[in-house]
Amino acid sequence: MGTLFDEAAAAGARTVFHLDRPLDIAPDAGTRWSVPELADLVRVTADRLATAGVRAGDRVAIVKDNHWDYDLLACAAVRVGAVPALLSARLEPQTLRTLLERLRPAALVTTSALLAHCPAGAAPVRVTLDAEVPGAVHLAALDATRPCPPVRRSDGDPLVIHHTSGTTGVPKLVVHSTRTLVHKLARFEAVRYPGIGIRRDDVLLNASAYAHGRTFCWTAVVLSTPPAEVVVLSGDDPDTADPLLRAHPPTVAEALPATYVRLRPLTTRLDNPFRRVRLYISTYDAVHPPALRAYLTATRHPRPVWMQGWGQTETGPLTFRFHTRRATLAPVAGATARRLGRPVPGRTRLRAVDPETLRPVRRGRPGLLLVRTAALALGYLAEDERWDAKRVGEWWSTGDIGVLHRDGSVSVLDREVDSVPGLSCLRTEDLLEERLPEALECVVLGGTDGDPLPVVVTADGRLDPGAWKEATNGLPTLREPAVLTWDDVPRTGTGKVRRAALARRLTGTGPAGTGRWT
Template identity: 75%
Template sequence: MRPHDMGTLFDEAVDHGARTVVHLDRPFDIAPDAGTRWTMRALAGLVRTTASRLAAAGVRPGDRVALVKDNHWDYDLLACAVVRLGAVPAQLSDRLDDDALAVLLTRLAPAALVTTVDVLARCPARTVPIRVTVDGPAPAATHLATLDPTGPCDPVRRHDDEPLVIHHTSGTTGTPKLVVHSTRTLVHKLARFETTPLPRIGVGARDVLLNASAYAHGRTFCWTAVMVSRAPATVVILTGDDPDRADPLLRAHRPTVVEALPSTYVRLRPLTTRLDNPFRAVRLYISTYDAVHPPVLRDYLTAARAARPVWMQGWGQTETGPLTFRFHTRRAALGPASDARRLGRPVPLRTRLRVVDRDTLRPVPRGRPGLLQVRTAALALGYVEEPQRWNAKRHGGWWSTGDLGVHHHDGSVTLLDREVDSGPELSCLGTEDEVEARLPQALECVVLAVPDGPPLPVVVTDDGELDPGEWKRAVAELPELAEPVVLRWDEVPRTGTGKVRRAVLAERLTGVGALLGTGRWT
């Protein structure tokens, strides 16, 4: 089955005989009394009844519908229901701060907002005509469960190049951008490519897929199209990253393929050392969104008992989808920490990449650092209400990623830093890898380039403590760093995808929010 219409995706899977069973760590927010086990037929029915309820609320073809709720895969089921009605879903994370959420809702000017009582209380959205809550009654809103689930919801078709869905970027450097994708860019160019049955990395009918993600973001909407089309035996959905809560579900349904946020891999890492760890059957790990540091790669690949487990690391952006892939093996994970920043090579026949000088935007020779630019047919349609910002990142047919890196003579790419986060003396990201490789108790290390003095390292540990002697030994051969700030995990400001909000963290620690880069391509 090749995905096409997200509004009828689950219906088509049923017609093709899909027998996938989905297990949730908690019930859907849009179906709180329906349990945690779902078949494809039941999911198709849920999308249809949800579409009927939204139609009863007044959603019409062409409307923009903002979705803001607790993290769960029913973000994508809601989006499919909105697509079925010919409307355009805009998936917004409930972890956005109030100011950012208000700005994005203003840019969207949605006809409808589907949300929670809590979000509606902190961001009233009085100018939105239709307000629907998924978790209970609220003033000036309609509870989803009270709307008619039996009304007409015939699928409304749209042109492949018309807006299909809107996602926002992570927002590590400020207010996120709203990215518009079409059926052609997101489904045809991205999802269909992933449904190709490839040896070792393709999803098969016997696989057990675990997804532990931020379901408001664009990756999972694409993943949903891929998963439903490939029809594995079992899918396991995690909405949180507490290892003790995840452990029983993963033991009951041992995954063979795992896709998770980098931050979630870090949080679930203690499971890899348990006697009967739940990752024993894994043959393929997948990570996107952010870098995964070498000690994490090593622990998960060692925990897998498959003959040749592989970690597939993708680098890309909300605007482009995946641009490069890198495959880590156990042997590679035991190699030099700096090698983890090699992002692999551009996707063959689909992506072109070059490095240009930041000032002149002229190409530089292979092996020299600069700004990474790409060409891809999967490039999104634009930013909502920010056309000038979109156009500023276009250079002829090339897209400026805002990342600094090196394109090597063998075709591979090394990521150095985000341009806005970069400093003059070292790669902050590379230094983080080195520190984590030498400091086992560090859950995470963040190196911040600051205007005056050496870079500031922030070390995250379980208890917020760090032995000074161990720190000195870890950085003895590294470039000069300031004395570390030691924090616990929940003391670090993060985006909905678990990325560190570096500018916010820098402002909290130094009083200076602006980092050293220009921010020209953020």
Template identity: 60%
Template sequence: MTPHDLGVLFDDLADAGTPTRFHLDRPFDLTPAPSGTGVTGVAGVTEWTVPELALLVRETAGALAAAGAGPGERVAIVKANHWDYDLIACAAIRTGAVPVKLSDHLAPGALRVLLDRCAPRVLVTDLDVLGRDPTVDLVGTARTTLVLGSSGDLPRGTVHLDDLSGHPDPGPHPRDDHAPLVVVHTSGTTGVPKLVSHTTRTLVHHLARFETLPVPRIGLRRDDILFNSSSYAHGRTICWTAVAPTRAPRHISVDSGGRPETADLLLRAHPPTVVEALPSRYVRLRPLTRRLDSPFRDVRTYISTYDAVHPPVIRSYLQASSRRRPVWMQGWGQSETGPLTFAFHTRRSVARAADGAATTVRDLGRPVPLKTRLKAVDPITFRPVPAGSPGLILCRTRALAPDYVGERERWTAKRHGSWWNTGDIATIARDGSVRLLDREVDHLPGFSCLQAEDMLEDRLSEALECVVLARTGTDPLPVVVTEDGTLDPASWKRASDGLPALAEPVVVGWDEVPRTGTGKVRRAALLERLTGSTETCGTGRWT
């Protein structure tokens, strides 16, 4: 089965007899009412079948339609992290509306800006989001605001989702393949995120269908057990939702919290053969790989997107598998484009060198065959640079989203003829392989922050994460994240020996680092917090 209309996705899967069972680390926020909804998935339930999910989507579509969702309208979703983000999105699509997925990690002020840009007819949210900053009115951005979760004292002008239960399913509303299907936002590492509008053509035809191909070794199989730990507000997961169930694996486990103690229970109940997670989730769950009875013992494929993953993390997970040749697949791309390249790592490729030299995994692989073209250009003249020389990366892909919502000028500024400006600095070798250096806004000529981070993490076993911040007129500032916020000076001296000149490190705990909803470090915010300045080495013109 290949996906097409996300509004009837689970109906089609149910009609096809898809046997996949879904397991959650906690119940959906969409189903808190103890009175039930006609399916087994009510309060406290963490296991679902495909027919139950299909009914839940239809019932949610009925509630959204009663709230005003319909063809041409927008439904904004911002709530606690869970996979029901995508179920609500499927329900909105079923009504003919366009879902807008927004992370609850966004600051209230930034969230208000994005809601004003998308002007939703319906806002689906929770009391935690609405109550974070009384000075920021989120309710006023939509005609109807639906509240999920426990019912209690609701803010004025809001309606609890339960109050609209029982309204009839409006039935599917097919749309033109070039019409807006879903709006997602970029990570927002440098400020207010951009709203990216995808269509059925870009998201389903060119991204999702490509992933449904039965690729040997890495494609999902019917005997697989899939574990996903992600930020479900972001664009990757709506594509994942369109793909993973159609491959009909035996089990799909969904982790919303990224906490080792709860993820461990889910992993042990259904030991996965395929794992997909945010880079930050891989870091946080890494202690589980050190156990003798590793819950990752049967994993054959690890999948990572969104951000850089450093060698020690990859090495830990590959070693935790009892399979002969487990593979780590690293995808590089953007919300606007989907994946542009894939790189594959093995135990051998990330093994420590015999001479003790640090390992780096900045090689991003080659462009997706027949789907993507890349070139490196001078950031000032936009003329191609020689093979192997650092340049600004431009791409061509049919999966490119057609617009930014409310920021057409910003979209136009990133187009260069028929090419799209990724805003990344990298090298492209003669064989087409890409080696990422940095985001342009963070790049210091002659130096790669990402490569320095690779090398530091490879040498500092106590580091959860290393972040190197480039600055103008002075040495780059290394930030070392440890469990307890301390670092032995002798360890730092050994780790930094032989590297380019770095300032004295700042040592912090995990929670002291400002992050996006996907766990990416907000480098500008971190730099400002530590130095009082946000001035970086790049121009930031294409962020």
């Protein structure tokens, strides 16, 4: 990964990258980049990190505003032999401090504003991206005239550290190696598969949370199988994204589920920027049927496909499900959205067991989902006992409750920590969103006592009582809904709802499940 951009440039990659705003590590360099220019930027950044004192084997914590240069900084750190640890700027200050204490980094790369939330002794070397700050060095002021040759490492050594989403508490720090992340995950994806592989004439859109593991893998793939253009969004405001997307309409779109929700108004505009999309990709979280339908009907491509991946930071993708326009328009679409496809052939195996006895359950019965994959991470940094507690012999617990069907496919019902006996919160959310067109999102929170609490997110924080009564017809008993706006809901860096925090705020109680497998 440290020489990825050099190798792509040497191979003649002509991909042009279009950004919605300048990179934080090159604020004056504009929003249009070629591969050779990006290779130069990574080299210069690596030289500056070396000048700051970063050495092979060091951990480098990176926490900044959301943008793709998270991954460029990570590649620069890898180039000097260090191990980058990417931390979301959306972490709560106390959570950020906890993760920095676990990391004990040799260097911290951040912004002047975020530096105020970091402990004074968080790292011996502190580098700011935006301004001169007492006690820190400014990245742009560091000497880049002394080239630092790339440092090679063993494929099994730590390569990069990402944290989990943190929907149920303090995120875990997941350590991946070149073998697990590049050889087992990126290499599998970096094939021009018919229909779903990257084509040389594609225009790729990525609108993601760049501190998380998916985009580091994506960066390796997009440089290995270069398309014609790449469009990078760092935010999810539709009015800001609209001009860039119309100027470079994508043929392949990948975004966070929450970002798909936020950009959905663009699908109904006269000159909608998704008119050329042949392939949509989503990971991280569930995408509800109304969003699937809106995007698949917005494109003019005759046979568009939505590829929905289910996986985790620790494992990479475990299953894939393909949605078509015809299927999303079918009346049963809402009932089948949680069916997440089959395990990746020859790469992953799944098993459902009783959460208490750990004995296998029969096909068609709910159970705790276990996985076997060669892409499993090396572990949790500073939490070995927690990692070991999730191992069941040669299997590893995903922490999800789901059903393995007779045809080999899997349905995920809930996280174990959020599970409610006799009810799938996720399926109930799908049905509510189908029946409430005004809802941006629906969340069903199980509690330690009483009926589940539904939360309906709308644009203005209002909901017609009659519409709610009709929407809940035939559903299990629910409490009266809490109606919130989008910004009222606590979220992770990937836009996921922090269910535990939301439940404590609204009910004063914790999660319904045991939390043993988180």
